[in-house]
Amino acid sequence: MKSLILSCGGSPEPLIFCINDYNPDFICFLCSNDSIDIANDIAKTCNLSDNQFTLKVVENHESLEDSFAKSREIINELKKEHSSVHVDFTGGTKPMVAGLVLAAIGENCTYSYIGSQNSQSRDKNGLGVVQDGFELIKNQRDPYDVFAVLEFEKGMDFFNKYQFEAAKFNFKQASEKLELDESREIAELLTYIMDVYDSWDKFNNLYNKKPIKTAFYNIVSKIEESKTLKEYFVENYPKFYHQLKLNHEFLEIKISRKGLIKMDDVKYYLPDLLNNAYRRIEEGKYDDAVARLYRSIELIAQVGLTDKGIIKSRVLADNKEFKIDLNKISQLDNFEVKTFIYELFEYERAIQYGKSHFGIGSDKSFQLLSKFDVEYATDYLNDKELKTNIGSRNGSILAHGLNPISKKKANKLYSQVLSYSKRAFPDLEKYMSMSEFPKFE
Numbered sequence: 001m002k003s004l005i006l007s008c009g010g011s012p013e014p015l016i017f018c019i020n021d022y023n024p025d026f027i028c029f030l031c032s033n034d035s036i037d038i039a040n041d042i043a044k045t046c047n048l049s050d051n052q053f054t055l056k057v058v059e060n061h062e063s064l065e066d067s068f069a070k071s072r073e074i075i076n077e078l079k080k081e082h083s084s085v086h087v088d089f090t091g092g093t094k095p096m097v098a099g100l101v102l103a104a105i106g107e108n109c110t111y112s113y114i115g116s117q118n119s120q121s122r123d124k125n126g127l128g129v130v131q132d133g134f135e136l137i138k139n140q141r142d143p144y145d146v147f148a149v150l151e152f153e154k155g156m157d158f159f160n161k162y163q164f165e166a167a168k169f170n171f172k173q174a175s176e177k178l179e180l181d182e183s184r185e186i187a188e189l190l191t192y193i194m195d196v197y198d199s200w201d202k203f204n205n206l207y208n209k210k211p212i213k214t215a216f217y218n219i220v221s222k223i224e225e226s227k228t229l230k231e232y233f234v235e236n237y238p239k240f241y242h243q244l245k246l247n248h249e250f251l252e253i254k255i256s257r258k259g260l261i262k263m264d265d266v267k268y269y270l271p272d273l274l275n276n277a278y279r280r281i282e283e284g285k286y287d288d289a290v291a292r293l294y295r296s297i298e299l300i301a302q303v304g305l306t307d308k309g310i311i312k313s314r315v316l317a318d319n320k321e322f323k324i325d326l327n328k329i330s331q332l333d334n335f336e337v338k339t340f341i342y343e344l345f346e347y348e349r350a351i352q353y354g355k356s357h358f359g360i361g362s363d364k365s366f367q368l369l370s371k372f373d374v375e376y377a378t379d380y381l382n383d384k385e386l387k388t389n390i391g392s393r394n395g396s397i398l399a400h401g402l403n404p405i406s407k408k409k410a411n412k413l414y415s416q417v418l419s420y421s422k423r424a425f426p427d428l429e430k431y432m433s434m435s436e437f438p439k440f441e
Contacts, residue, residue, distance in 0.1 A: 001025045001026065001081065001082040001083055001084075002022070002023075002024045002025050002026075002082065002083070002084050002086065003024055003025065003026045003027070003028065003078045003081075003082040003084065003085050003086065004018070004019065004022055004024035004026070004027045004028070004085075004086045004087075004088065005027075005028045005030060005071075005074055005075070005078070005085065005086070005087045005088070005100065005104075006018065006019075006027060006028070006029050006030065006039075006042075006088050006090075006091065007030045007088070007089050007090070007091050007092035007096050007097050007100050008029045008030060008031045008032075008035045008038060008039045008042070008091045008092055009035055009038075009090075009091035009092040009093065009096075010034075010035065010038065010091075011091060012038055012041060012042050012045070014090045014091065014114035015042055015088070015090065015091055015114075016042055016045055016046060017114060017137070018088045018090065018112065018114055018137065019042070019046050020046070021137055022086060022088075022112075022137075024086065025052070025082070026052060026053065026054075026078075026082060027043070027048065027052065027053040027054075028053070028054050028055075028056055028074050028078060029042070029043075029053065029054070029055045029056065030056055030058065030067075030070065030071060030074065030092065030096060030100060031055050031056065031057050031058070031092075032057065032058055032061030032092070032093065032096065033057060033059070033061070034061070035091075035092070036055060036057065039055050040055070056070055056073070056074050057070075058070045058096055058099075061092070061093045061095065061096055062093060062095050063095055064095045064098055064099050064102075065099075066095075066099070067093075067095050067096045067097075067098065067099025067100065068098075068099035068100075068102050068103050069099075070099070071099050071100040071102075071103035071104070072103040074103075075103055075104060075107055075109065079107070084110065085104075085107070085108075085109045085110075086109065086110045086111070086112065087100060087101070087104045087109050087110070087111050087112070088111075088112045088113065088114065089101055089111070089113060090112075090113055090114040104142070105142060105143070105144045106142070106144045106149075106150050109142065110139070111139065111140035111141070111142065112137050112138065112139050112140060113137075113138050113140055114137060114138070115137075115138040145177065146179075147178070147183065148173070148174035148177045148178050148183070148187065151170045151171065151173045151174035151177065151187075152170075152171070152174055152187070152190075154166075154167075154170040155167045155168075155170035155171040155174065155190060155194070156440035157440075158170060159194060159197070159439075159440060160439045160440055161282075161283065162201065162279050162282070162283055162437070164194050164195070164197055164198030164201060165198065167194045168191055168194035168195055168198065171187050171188075171190040171191040171194060172187075172191045174187040174190075175187035175188045175191060182228040185226065185228055185229065186228065186229060186232050189219070189222055189223070189229060192215075192219065193219060193244075196212065196215045196216065196219065197437060199212060199215075200212055200251075201276065201279070201437075203276070205255055205259045205260075205261075206259050210259070211251075211255050211256070211257065211258065211259035212251060212255065212259070213248065213251035213252050213254075213255050216244070216247060216248035216251055217248060219244065219248075220244070220245055220248055223241065237440055237441070239438070239439075239441055240438040240439065240440055240441070241438075242438075243436065243437075243438035243439075244438050246433070246434045246435075247434070247435060247436075247437070247438070249434060250268070250272075250431060250434040250435045251435075253265075253268060253431075254268035254269070254272065254435075263306060263311070263313050266302065266303055266306045266311075267303045267306070267307075267424075267425045268431060269299060270296065270299050270300065270303055270421055270424070270425055270428065271421075271425070271428050271431040271432040271434075271435050272431075272435050273292060273295065273296050273299060274292075274293075274296055274414075274417070274418060274421060274428075274432060275432055275435050275436055275437070276292055277289045277290075277292035277293050277296065277414060277417075278414060279437065280292060281407070281410050281411065281414060284407070286404070286405040286406060286407055286409070286410035287396045287397060287398045287404060287405045288398070289405075289410045289414065290392070290393045290396060290398075290405045290409070290410055290413060291393070291396070291398050291399070293393075293410075293413050293414055293417045294390065294393050294399075296417050296421065297362055297380075297390065297417055297420070298361075298362040298365065300376075300380075300417075300420050300421055300424045301362055301365035301366050301368075301369060301377070302322045302365065303424050303425060304365075304369045304372075304374055304376075304377065304424055305322070305324070305365060305368065305369060306322075308369075308372055309328060310324055310325055310328045310329055310332070311323065311324065311325060312324070312325040312328075312356070312357040313325075321359055322359065323357035323358060323359050324341065324346075324357060324358055324359070324360060324368075325356065325357050326347075326350065326355075326356050326357060326358070327356060329341055334371070334372065336371045337368065337371045337372060340367065340368060340371050341368070344358075344360065344364065346358040346359065346360050346364075363381075366380050366381055367381065375423075376420055376423035376424060379420075380420060383416075385416070386413075386416045386420075389409060389412055389413045389416060390413070392405065392409050392413075393405070393413075
């Protein structure tokens with residue numbers, strides 16, 4: 001079933017021509033109070049029965065708002081019962097035409113306009129109405145389809161909300177729809193960008209088996225080397241591009257040439273993890289955020305222990321867990337540190353099984369740090385409020401309980417963990433700023 005919407009003005013001939021050419025199953029005339037009789041005359045001339053057409057009246061034909069509202073009403077009604085909706089915007093007042101076109105954008109309608117065969121086909125020296133017999137249907141394309149406007153807007157909105165898979169899907173749709181090489185180049189790069197950020201958000205150091213910083217280098221290089229891409233990002237989204245380059249700089253610092261973790265890299269995982277936790281708070285995923293904040297607390301201690309030079313470096317190079325290196329402990333002069341470690345159950349087990357390293361939990365890591373006279377470690381051990389908030393994590397459904405975490409608790413814990421993180425890593429805020437994900441504005 002094909003339906004046709006005609007904006008109806010004072011000239012019936014072009015509309016009659018359109019009806020005869022398109023041969024719809026059903027017609028809806030968008031009329032003003034002054035053009036109702038003209039629409040009925042057109043229906044009579046085209047031998048339309050009462051069930052083949054309807055009239056919808058815009059009360060104020062000089063109102064864009066009224067014309068848009070009535071047009072949307074018509075389109076929604078027709079789409080329920082007809083497989084296709086064709087819009088011809090030849091007749092009617094300018095607000096009626098504009099309202100109809102705006103309402104049809106993005107609704108999978110087809111368009112046409114009754115033009116003339118040439119300039120001599122119009123009266124008033126080629127500027128007036130098309131003369132009878134010289135009409136020519138000029139099919140139009142929805143500009144939102146031509147430029148994939150909705151796909152771009154949805155893709156950017158999804159990215160801003162950290163919905164990377166959905167963003168990637170929309171930009172991929174855009175690239176498949178676009179015909180202009182320049183526009184397709186932009187959409188294809190944006191698809192790639194979405195995929196890379198999706199990988200980083202999942203803590204992947206590697207992307208396509210290479211360090212993820214290589215992917216960012218490729219992105220920046222493509223933009224710098226392409227006039228189309230550079231103009232697009234620099235002119236339309238300069239803040240996004242600036243932050244993307246900062247992200248690249250951060251990853252160059254954080255990730256080694258082969259994507260392995262070096263001892264000096266450990267502290268850079270803290271700003272990255274905190275940013276990831278805050279993104280989950282922005283999404284309203286408070287349990288996910290608290291799980292990351294819980295890991296951040298442990299990482300604070302591990303950053304401190306790494307600074308003290310007692311972490312087994314080979315273990316980090318293999319991207320495994322943090323382990324205390326017994327050989328490095330034996331070389332220390334600090335009596336309190338040695339005594340504390342020698343009394344640990346984990347130490348006894350390591351000696352029993354002939355191991356050169358062992359792991360310890362978060363609290364014991366802070367206790368060990370306090371033996372090095374690290375002030376923030378001592379403060380952490382005495383921070384009852386923080387311990388209470390951490391305890392709420394244990395009742396979370398993502399830990400050991402069945403209760404959801406509230407926004408208030410997630411934000412409070414984030415603030416507390418951030419405070420300790422700054423003390424463990426004085427340059428934290430600088431690198432949090434560098435590793436913050438960009439947004440399309």
